[in-house]
Amino acid sequence: MNNFAFTAFFSASFLLTTAAHSTSLPPIKGVQDAVIQLRMKSDTTKLLALKNLQKACTGRYRRALKDSPMILKLLQTAAKAENTKIKKAVIESYRCFSPEKFQTLLMIQLADKDPSVSNFAAEISARVSDPAMVEPLLEAWTKLGNSCLQDGLSKSQIDTCVWLTYAPGASVARASEALKRQTVSLVISHFESPYPKVREVAVETLTAAGNAKHAKALSELIKKEKGGHFASANESALLTRFNKRLKTLKSRK
Secondary structure (H helix, E strand, O other): OOHHHHHHHHHHHHHHHHHOOOOOOOOOOOHHHHHHHHOOOOHHHHHHHHHHHHHHOOOOOHHHHOOOHHHHHHHHHHOOOOOHHHHHHHHOOHHHOOHHHHHHHHHHHHOOOOHHHHHHHHHHHHHHOOHHHHHHHHHHHHHOOOHHHOOOOOHHHHHHHHHHHHHHHHOHHHOOHHHHHHHHHHHHHHHHOOOHHHHHHHHHHHHHHOOHHHHHHHHHHHHHHHOOOOOOOOOHHHHHHHHHHHHHHHOOO
């Protein structure tokens, strides 16, 4: 057994012995520490390890941990766990990866059947705020079809519509023209959503992705909001903001 393997074996044995009787784990100081902790089987220790990883990826060892293939592989497995807390802790480890690497975790969790997980993944993608987030978000958004335009959705379904309409706006400004066009097409269609919050965030995303030729669609939405077209209209303060966004669009080429 070489020195690395012996050290890993000893460390793992020690942690397995003590973790069951502890509410904490030693700080992660490198990839080996992270791998040992992330391989722990119980949900309790797995959550402790993930919290440790999040701290490590913002501290002095962040460069050593950045984009580790071993850590990414373990998190890809953990992203499919049954425990919702574990899945959310995985997506909160976004600081451990470049946006391109993190994209693989985002894709897994946007497809999760638990709306609380997929919605949280969309929220985290907005924090990352990088063009690499746009394509998986648009893919998830496209899969919704016209469901966000239908009445009678549950609160969690409406939340999904809101997050997938909003999140691309945080990253699309620096994305390719093709992704901008796709975003604009989706977002304008959501101007017909019966849910005021969906229309509100749709305006923000259009402002991030659009230009002067898209001002007409926003102008028509404002008229509909004022004219009683929607059973639940946005408040006047938001319409003031919509008009500011309209001016922004008109100022662009």
